[in-house]
Amino acid sequence: MATLRLGDTAPDFTQDSSVGPIHFHQWAGDSWVVLFSHPADFTPVCTTELGRTAALSGEFARRGVKPIALSVDPVDKHQQWIGDINETQNTTVDFPILADADRTVSELYDLIHPNASATATVRSVFFIDPNKKVRATLTYPASTGRNFDELLRVIDSLQLTDSHKVATPADWTDGDDVVILPSLQDPAEIAQRFPKGHKAVKPYLRLTPQPNK
Template sequence: MTLRLGDIAPDFTQESTEGPIHFHQWAGSNWVVLFSHPADFTPVCTTELGYTAKLKDQFARRNVKALAVSVDPLDSHQRWVADIEETQDVKLNFPILADPDRKVATLYDMIHPNALANLTVRTVFVIDPDKKVRLTLTYPASTGRNFHEILRVIDSLQLTDEHKVATPANWQDGDEVVIVPSLTDADEIARRFPKGYRAVRPYLRLTPQPNR
């Protein structure tokens, strides 16, 4: 199946390095970053998993859980974890799903035969507390993911869910944001954005980030 933005992320039960994961139950009221890896003991994946572990506090501050998946079996994952911890100088602090039956890979359309015949491509899903898919990213096998971009998108999603704004190109937390065009009532604008705004065009109104 092809998952689109706004779809409910499929539920599943699968073994992991931290025991069985009943996905929706495990996710609870958290955001989730679910990301796939072509195989265990691969160099780029090793760096990605190590870096994700180092982002533990950044994820926690945003109420985010990380969950990796590879089609290799659990005993392979457990050996790989030792390699990750030694080579990346970190303690792995999130589960890796064992998906040898490709149940999760199939549910989330992570196998692209024209890229990798039997392995998962580097897909990222950001899933919100309502279990809706809010972001999908797919990288080629040769390119490691930019986790700072993933955090940036989560910051944007959480901000724009709470306020009637959007984030412009290259936005970083603390930058100006865009008042959504659908908001036209002057009194509501004044109430929502007491720091004021500047209208570059009638449809392009920039205001200081409202939660700062």
């Protein structure tokens, strides 16, 4: 399977999970989805990550995002691991963990990188929009846990830039100034879209307050 590229349709699949069989596109419905892979159950970094995902359930829900995890261990191991996660991270895992024991999803999403490990999945994240398109990806080695503030920041940026003709600059977080797209040149349209005004640092670099705030 070739590497998934931005704009590709996220492959559909049916796979067992900690909450029963998941028919992926049907399960996703009209929501955004964050699908993230884990090298194995009962691993320390993954335990902290799944606990953090559960702790942020309200933040994901507020953004209309469904998180779903993947590990190549079977359901019974997932259930045991969830008990450990809830105990050690003081939370309640309330999202599915795919039991990808036959590597179906790992192959579809190119999660086995043989030069890193012949068996364990890399630590990848796929941001998938309601049209089932892959909008962003992040891939870390097994040794590096994800920054969940960054995951939420990416979602905020994708959702904002889908609804307004802006882009988000370096280190942007929700509420910061944004950049007006260079393709937008009509002064009347700019004034209409950005009534708070804007600052032209350069003709191609125009900053404006975040329009949905």
